[in-house]
Amino acid sequence: MIEFEGLVKKFGDRTVLKGISLTIAEGEIVFILGTSGTGKSVLLKTLVGLLRADAGLIRIDGEDVTHLSEEDYLPVRRRCGMVFQHPALFDSLTVLENVAYGLMKHERLTLEEATQRARECLNMVGLLADSPDLAFEQKLPTQISYGMQKRVSLARTIAVGPKVLLFDEPTTGLDPVTTKQINFLIRDLSRTLKTTAIVVSHDMDCALEIADRIVVLDQGQIVEQGSVREILDSTVPLVVDFLEEAKARGVET
Numbered sequence: 097m098i099e100f101e102g103l104v105k106k107f108g109d110r111t112v113l114k115g116i117s118l119t120i121a122e123g124e125i126v127f128i129l130g131t132s133g134t135g136k137s138v139l140l141k142t143l144v145g146l147l148r149a150d151a152g153l154i155r156i157d158g159e160d161v162t163h164l165s166e167e168d169y170l171p172v173r174r175r176c177g178m179v180f181q182h183p184a185l186f187d188s189l190t191v192l193e194n195v196a197y198g199l200m201k202h203e204r205l206t207l208e209e210a211t212q213r214a215r216e217c218l219n220m221v222g223l224l225a226d227s228p229d230l231a232f233e234q235k236l237p238t239q240i241s242y243g244m245q246k247r248v249s250l251a252r253t254i255a256v257g258p259k260v261l262l263f264d265e266p267t268t269g270l271d272p273v274t275t276k277q278i279n280f281l282i283r284d285l286s287r288t289l290k291t292t293a294i295v296v297s298h299d300m301d302c303a304l305e306i307a308d309r310i311v312v313l314d315q316g317q318i319v320e321q322g323s324v325r326e327i328l329d330s331t332v333p334l335v336v337d338f339l340e341e342a343k344a345r346g347v348e349t
């Protein structure tokens with residue numbers, strides 16, 4: 097379980113998060129929606145301790161992590177697998193090595209164990225099974241599509257066995273077909289691995305498709321939250337705008 101209680105984050109005299117209180121249950125898939133610059137990424141970064149709160153509390157599985165030292169935050173960060181917007185793979189390592197690297201470095205697996213685990217994870221994100229090309233795992237990131245790079249990055253994150261998966265705009269910049277695939281992958285992986293997933297997005301379509309709960313942020317505050325059904329019935333202007341925009345793109349609401 098993840099709990100935010102009155103979370104405040106400031107940059108200089110600018111308050112970006114203005115008292116966020118939110119509880120996310122184990123195994124839940126929660127979408128955090130909001131327009132650009134509203135504090136979504138800051139919220140994720142504060143959760144994993146890359147930014148520190150100015151007030152309020154963050155608890156993970158009952159443990160108050162708000163004021164942990166940098167060193168004590170490391171195991172917390174490992175429990176929370178962050179999938180960044182850009183895949184950020186090592187260009188000089190193959191697909192397989194990219195996934196195996198962290199397993200050897202941080203989990204102290206042998207080359208053989210790490211290779212086997214990396215293959216399992218590449219399979220889980222549908223890469224080896226989908227690819228007719230047996231040499232796929234030996235390719236370099238520059239030799240595969242952007243959508244595939246995203247999958248490799250996801251495989252790398254799940255390889256170390258996080259309890260929570262955090263996605264910052266996982267489908268931005270992808271075509272509609274790949275977007276759908278990545279969405280369902282997020283949902284299926286979260287269910288299979290029994291992880292909690294927090295997905296930051298400004299894409300209502302994705303949220304309606306896979307979220308258990310949708311939380312809408314506006315200028316650093318939660319203005320609405322609920323199940324897909326409840327969000328569809330929302331009268332909050334920003335939510336209505338998001339829904340209208342999704343409808344205009346032909347999404348069934």
Ligand SMILES: Nc1ncnc2c1ncn2[C@@H]1O[C@H](COP(=O)(O)OP(=O)(O)OP(=O)(O)O)[C@@H](O)[C@H]1O
Nearest residue numbers: 107112130131132133134135136137138139297298
């Ligand atoms: N390290 C930082 N230092 C100063 N200001 C920051 C920092 N990080 C974020 N901000 C500011 O905080 C606000 C919220 O940023 P954030 O990145 O969380 O937005 P966002 O909701 O993720 O937007 P987007 O959808 O564009 O990614 C922005 O105005 C941004 O300029």
Ligand SMILES: [Mg+2]
Nearest residue numbers: 136137138264
């Ligand atoms: Mg962002």
